[in-house]
Amino acid sequence: xxxxxxxxxxxxNFKVKAPQPGQPQYGCEHVQRLFxxxxxxxNTSIQHYKMILRSIFDTTPLIPQTxxxxxxxxxxxxxxTYLCLQCPSTLTEEDRAKHGHKKAHRFYVDSRSGGVYCxxxxxxxxxxxxxxxxxxxxxxxxxSTNRKRKNEDELxxxxxxxxxxxxxxxxxxxxxxxxxxxxxxxxxGATCYQNVVLQSFLHNPVLRNFYLSDGHQSSNCEIPxxxxxxxxxxxxxFYALENTNGYTAANILSGFWISDKxxxxxxxxxxxxxxxxxxxxxxxxxxxxxxxxxxxxTGSEHSCxxxxxxxxxxxxxxxxxxxxxxxxxxxxxxxxxLSLPLENLTQKRGKKxxxxxxxxxxxxxxECLDEEYIKSxxxxxxxxxxxxxxxxxxxxxxxxxxxxLSIQLKRFEFKQGRNERAAKIDTPVHFPLQLNxxxxxxxxxxxxxxDNYELARSCTYDLLSVVVHVGEIDTGHYVSYCRVGDxxxxxxxxxxxxxxxxxxLGAKAYLLFYIIRSLT
Amino acid sequence: MSSETGETGKAGIIVAxxxxxxxxxxxxxxxxxxxYNIVHDLLIKVHRDEKMARAATAAIKVEKLASxxxxxxxxxxxxxxxxxxxxxxxxxxxVLLKGNPLKTTKEILCPRCHLPRLLHPTDGKGAKKQxxxxxxxxxxPYIEKPGYDIYGQTWVAPGPGRGKKKKDMxxxxxxxxxxxxxxxxxxxxxxxxxxFPSATCSKCKRCILxxxxxxxxGSCIGNSGRNASRAAAQKISNGGSNGGSQNNDxxxxxxxxxxxxxxxxxxxxRKRDGDEFDEDGDDSDPNNPKRKKPKPNVLTKKVILKSKxxxxxxxxxxxxxxxxxxxxxxxxxxxxxxxxxxxxxxPKKSTxxxxxxxxxxxxxxxxxxxxxxxxxxxxxxxxxxxQESESSGTLSSPxx
Numbered sequence: 001x002x003x004x005x006x007x008x009x010x011x012x013n014f015k016v017k018a019p020q021p022g023q024p025q026y027g028c029e030h031v032q033r034l035f036x037x038x039x040x041x042x043n044t045s046i047q048h049y050k051m052i053l054r055s056i057f058d059t060t061p062l063i064p065q066t067x068x069x070x071x072x073x074x075x076x077x078x079x080x081t082y083l084c085l086q087c088p089s090t091l092t093e094e095d096r097a098k099h100g101h102k103k104a105h106r107f108y109v110d111s112r113s114g115g116v117y118c119x120x121x122x123x124x125x126x127x128x129x130x131x132x133x134x135x136x137x138x139x140x141x142x143x144s145t146n147r148k149r150k151n152e153d154e155l156x157x158x159x160x161x162x163x164x165x166x167x168x169x170x171x172x173x174x175x176x177x178x179x180x181x182x183x184x185x186x187x188x189g190a191t192c193y194q195n196v197v198l199q200s201f202l203h204n205p206v207l208r209n210f211y212l213s214d215g216h217q218s219s220n221c222e223i224p225x226x227x228x229x230x231x232x233x234x235x236x237x238f239y240a241l242e243n244t245n246g247y248t249a250a251n252i253l254s255g256f257w258i259s260d261k262x263x264x265x266x267x268x269x270x271x272x273x274x275x276x277x278x279x280x281x282x283x284x285x286x287x288x289x290x291x292x293x294x295x296x297x298t299g300s301e302h303s304c305x306x307x308x309x310x311x312x313x314x315x316x317x318x319x320x321x322x323x324x325x326x327x328x329x330x331x332x333x334x335x336x337x338l339s340l341p342l343e344n345l346t347q348k349r350g351k352k353x354x355x356x357x358x359x360x361x362x363x364x365x366x367e368c369l370d371e372e373y374i375k376s377x378x379x380x381x382x383x384x385x386x387x388x389x390x391x392x393x394x395x396x397x398x399x400x401x402x403x404x405l406s407i408q409l410k411r412f413e414f415k416q417g418r419n420e421r422a423a424k425i426d427t428p429v430h431f432p433l434q435l436n437x438x439x440x441x442x443x444x445x446x447x448x449x450x451d452n453y454e455l456a457r458s459c460t461y462d463l464l465s466v467v468v469h470v471g472e473i474d475t476g477h478y479v480s481y482c483r484v485g486d487x488x489x490x491x492x493x494x495x496x497x498x499x500x501x502x503x504x505l506g507a508k509a510y511l512l513f514y515i516i517r518s519l520t
Numbered sequence: 521m522s523s524e525t526g527e528t529g530k531a532g533i534i535v536a537x538x539x540x541x542x543x544x545x546x547x548x549x550x551x552x553x554x555x556y557n558i559v560h561d562l563l564i565k566v567h568r569d570e571k572m573a574r575a576a577t578a579a580i581k582v583e584k585l586a587s588x589x590x591x592x593x594x595x596x597x598x599x600x601x602x603x604x605x606x607x608x609x610x611x612x613x614x615v616l617l618k619g620n621p622l623k624t625t626k627e628i629l630c631p632r633c634h635l636p637r638l639l640h641p642t643d644g645k646g647a648k649k650q651x652x653x654x655x656x657x658x659x660x661p662y663i664e665k666p667g668y669d670i671y672g673q674t675w676v677a678p679g680p681g682r683g684k685k686k687k688d689m690x691x692x693x694x695x696x697x698x699x700x701x702x703x704x705x706x707x708x709x710x711x712x713x714x715x716f717p718s719a720t721c722s723k724c725k726r727c728i729l730x731x732x733x734x735x736x737x738g739s740c741i742g743n744s745g746r747n748a749s750r751a752a753a754q755k756i757s758n759g760g761s762n763g764g765s766q767n768n769d770x771x772x773x774x775x776x777x778x779x780x781x782x783x784x785x786x787x788x789x790r791k792r793d794g795d796e797f798d799e800d801g802d803d804s805d806p807n808n809p810k811r812k813k814p815k816p817n818v819l820t821k822k823v824i825l826k827s828k829x830x831x832x833x834x835x836x837x838x839x840x841x842x843x844x845x846x847x848x849x850x851x852x853x854x855x856x857x858x859x860x861x862x863x864x865x866x867p868k869k870s871t872x873x874x875x876x877x878x879x880x881x882x883x884x885x886x887x888x889x890x891x892x893x894x895x896x897x898x899x900x901x902x903x904x905x906x907q908e909s910e911s912s913g914t915l916s917s918p919x920x
Contacts, residue, residue, distance in 0.1 A: 024621075079553050124564065498664045
């Protein structure tokens, strides 16, 4: 197919992935034969496979979905097509056999997944060499192993996997197959708001890798009642022990009680509390224990290399345009999470009074994000050029996306008036399993990024965990859902149960955690 | 979209009615195609997981045979042998597949421990009986059963009114009384029914039932900042008394300080010694300083025991339950079962002896019937019951 991007001929010889213990070297006998013919065949096969993957994942789907049967006109179908690995043909499933008979081409790439179909096995084969390329394409979008997300470099600079395997195996103990991090946490008396946040931390791969690779060694830490040590102990307990009963987060709790965080003094009561406040508390506390020790001032462009900043912090840029002289002011601030107001008829607050609050039966997360990070609003501001107060347009966009995006849906609105009680907004907000954040970044403002599939992929997030509040504003219960691999679990204090995607998506979320896809 | 070759799309499930117009038909066939794609994607995912697991199994098996055959004691060296099984060939350190692993290989070995994976849950939805003669990998399929968690565990309901301990104590004093209804009767409790553990307060080193821990810390630690209790008090008065429904604490945290219990709890040393001596057999081990390292064996054992527990009946469950309340310091390996199901929070320093909130109750009871040794209780069902109801009672009555 002519539409496929031509690759410059590479002089490099491609190698088949080195044999791994516990894994066959090839996907099937036939792939084995293909790779053992000669170097030229191996080179062209791998090169061609990369090209096909690019055409599947980096271009408009129109190209790989258009099959050209040998005897008739091109046809574009919705269902999978098969791209021949040995020549530039794209075939429908029906024509695949014919093509094979005629040309003796035996390998085809499924246009939906990028998996390799072997005609002789009459089955998809998962060859380690091909599979590595495919996963890298889906993950980071590049075939090279060198390029990583910026943050990752710092984060895993001391990654022990770069050291010899021998060293690792002699210095570590293998955790039992039963230790999988799936345990409940006992409710120590109205502490479910802590449990849900702790569970979402425990099942956050970035934090898990940090703690399990001795990111914060509690044995070397001098600080009494250090919360990060308590986290370290908790990670160890969840991922190294075989216990299946609940966990008692006593050290977290006492660290929390002992902590002198003034900003969160309200939290330190035996009453039910806000999970979001606890999330902020924990994040700041862990930042102080692991980071540069500076207090993250809200609103400032504070950045630090601590695990919390590398996990959760992103940057927002708000652009204010003076309506009088057209002068533009940019302001950048870092954020720990995105707080999205849920407007409805009864809960109009602050500056936002847009007409969207017609009180629909439900809203979507993207609607809320659109409202905050695409639409602009009017405000008064003091323009330097005009040297006077002027009407201005202000627009906020995300300048840097975090690795783990936490979103708070403001279900608890506090009215301004003193006598007004706070109220909970129960409107369901639909949220996706997969979230594209590209439209909310300031890169999207630039040029036409609609067809930039690579950029879109680097802004794609997968849902990681959901915190749900059930009940009224002043009393209720928190539960959370977390994803481990492809399986969802519901955590209700000490109880862990399997959950369906529909349970998760049907929940009235309060906090959402999305993880960047290229990390997973 | 020119996929109108047939009556509908590829899945052939969503078919437009005969008299539908062409747009209708197109819509149906598009929807049908999309349905096909969903199924296709799902299938590819499952296929990948399953086929790769089976291929790895074939590889593990043949590698095992090769290393057995080579007789070389160095495990890392690649044995220079050629081994062939039905599913794979081992040659020059490489594993080559023979045929489709989905056909040649029936079981799945864990890539880490090389033991076979149990493929069906043992209980609940989709459960099948497991072959007890096979040692499976410890990673079991998760159980989906209402009222139980993914490991098939369930908990003793804290029950309403568990906070009021007076009634309980009366009950406990009468060994023949039927177990408190809220408890469901410790005696009848199968081994997968866990009760709530206790934990040690990091400040006062007292052992507190986990459900009371937050309140305890509020008074024990939190009162250093008066603001906390003030804020709480204020909240109570502001927010209406119906505020906290879950934590039945209408007492401001500070007031707990005044309760005499802690003092009375610390029974006289002599008494306690005696007590400890008696309980010798079933001490739990809160003294396990860093859970993460030293005791994995113990823990491992326990888990196995638990899973086998079904068949072993109530004997080991009793110990488990008991241990919750016991706090003597000796470490006994033969009672692993109790250890971690109960005392979760290991104090970093060894705690002062026996500050158990349960002590008081315990003494009261133990003084009545002659103290049975743990070994004998296993047999005598009556005594066993005594012990259990006692321990479960102490467990569920918070120290207030």
